Amino acid sequence: MSIKARPKYIVETRNLIKRFGDVVALRGVNFKVGSNEVVGLVGDNGAGKSTLVKVITGTYAPDGGEIYVKGIRFKRLTPRKARELGIEIVHQERTIAENQSLWRNVFMGRELKGPLGFLRINEMKEITTKLLREMGFKSDISPEKLAKTLSGGYKQGVQISRAVYFRADLVILDEPTIQLSLKEVSKVLEFVKMLKKENKSCIFISHNIYHVYPVADKITIMDKGRIVAEFKKEDLTIDELSEVLMEVAETGDVPPRFKKLSTIPVTST
Amino acid sequence: MINFSYIWNRYKIQFAIFFIFISFWLVFLILNPSAFLNLNTYTAIASYLPFSVIPALSLTYIMICGEIDLSFPSVMALASFVLAVTWKSMGGAHIIGVILALLAGLIAGLLNGVLVTKAKIPSMIATLATMFFWRGVVLVSSQGFGIPLGEFKGTVTYDFFVGRVFSFIPAQAIWMLIFTTLLWLILNRHIFGAHVYFTGDNRIAAEYMGINTRKILITVFALHGVISAFAGMLATLEMATFWPALGEAYLMKSIAIVVIGGTSIFGGSGTIIGTLIGGLTLGLIEMGLLAVGVAGFWINLVYGTIIIIALILQTVIRETEMKKALKEKIG
Secondary structure (H helix, E strand, O other): OOOOOOOOOOHHHEEEEEEEEEEEEEEEEOOEEEEOEEEEEEEEOOOOOOHHHHOOOOOOOOOOEEEEEEEEEEEEOOHHHHHHHOOOOOOOOOOOOOOOOHHHHHHOOOEEEHHHEEEHHHHHHHHHHHHHHHHOOOOOOOOEEEEEEEEEEHHHHHHHHHHHHHOOOOOEEEEOOOOOOOHHHHHHHHHHHHHHHHHEEEEEEOOOOOOOOOEEEEEEEEEEEEEEEEEEEEHOOEEEEEEEEHHHHHHHOHHHHOOOOOOOOOOOO | OOHHHHHHHOOOHHHHOOOOHHHHHHHHHHHOOHHHHHHHHHHHHHHOOHHHHHHHHHHHHHOOOOOOOOOHHHHHHHHHHHHHHHHHHHOOOOOHHHHHHHHHHHHHHHHHHHHOOOOOOOOHHHHHHHHHHHHHHHHHHOOOOOOEEEHHOOOHHHHHHHHHHHEEEEEHHHHHHHHHHHHHHHHHEHHHHHHHHHHHHHHHHHHOOOHHHHHHHHHHHHHHHHHHHHHHHHHHHHHOEOOOOOOEEEEEHHHHHHHOOOOOOOOOOOOOHHHHHHHHHHHHHHHHHHHHOOOOOOHHHHHHHHHHHHHHHHHHHHHHHHHHHHHHOOO
């Protein structure tokens, strides 16, 4: 049995810079996502979290630095290229067509088709049924159900299932728990755990560390376009993390007693 | 195994329309049994109904995309004019006339598609403009005169479009069923139809997932242009005369048929079968009112009432569905 050499990081950025006119959104960001790692990306509004993932998914072209995907170096990515490389982003209910069935939603834009472009409907339904069970959907949710009848948490689940089916290696969740009820949030967190179990990597962006902390392996803190610190979950309790974030938001600096816990050299902004 | 509860839930609106259809039929049957047990009544319905139902079928695609086309009656006239002039000048019912007429429909449809997607003019306005434009072209070219086509009656090409199969089924009714089957197949079983739904349901999501929604829209408008041209030819040949005002009566009727058929004007949902049943309902009502001896003046009044009832019914069904879904979400 041959073991394929797996790059250590699924995505790594080196010295990434992005400007919008006079505003510098990313100031030399070195961000790493390991394989089968769930990274919680946290930070205040305007910290650069969304800009960073938009560079990784190819929506923005960076003004400097490099992106490595599975060890391959890129100056910039396009959305298509990023998807081909196995990077999928899940937006807040954005890629769901409400009046269509779940199986149609799962296969949106990537339908399985036979000769002359006719749909392989039964196959898509069967795959969707299997996929939904695997991802822990309730058993009464059939692939024929219309998306609009699902709750927000399950809609996120459909998008995550889609990413799993199309063999994404890295699933990026951009504020997946925003506007969701408590019960729905726990549903989304279950889906993230499923991703981990399916051997995927994940970037979980959120304002709310109470959502990120339970599922993350690593917490990366951004502030004013920089990564200021990075902690392994086991090194920090959730209350300590909260303390660090408050301090970073107020002073732009990590409290001294946590500095040595960071897995990267702490920078201040 | 057929899942009946699923079919019922999914096609409630279509069942409701079908129920309206059947109840009207029963009312007419009771009011005038002699007319509604007579085959000729149905032959009559089948001979004129396709002219408004066929364009309504392809209009369903456009409305599922969340767009509208007001120009198709003018396109029907344009195609008919091209057909009439070609046949007259060639002195025979030549297939080239048919091809040129369909081509005219294709060009008109493509123009609509380009105006909507490239020039980014809302379809309501863009097709209002092309409605006037093509009607203008027809009126100027024909100088307002009709062109009699009776001399071509009995030719193979003529019978191909509007002959009588087994001497009582109008060929145009068969065409209506062929288009229904074809457009149903594409909408429900083909990748193009899937993308039509996505284009109308959530255009941003569709684009994000790699669907070229502009291409879909242009194709849908082009398809509607060609099919309207076909329907225009059917109407012209059935009457055996080209007349410059052709199609004007079908504009509101076809839109009404699509709406009664359960297609949402907001896009994203709608069915071909619904449109067919909507068309049959309207056709039956029109014929029924005439057969039971109600003056023609009443027809518009009844149409208006039917449309309002059908729409209220659809809203009620949708609202109860949403309420049920909401309850499931909370519960």
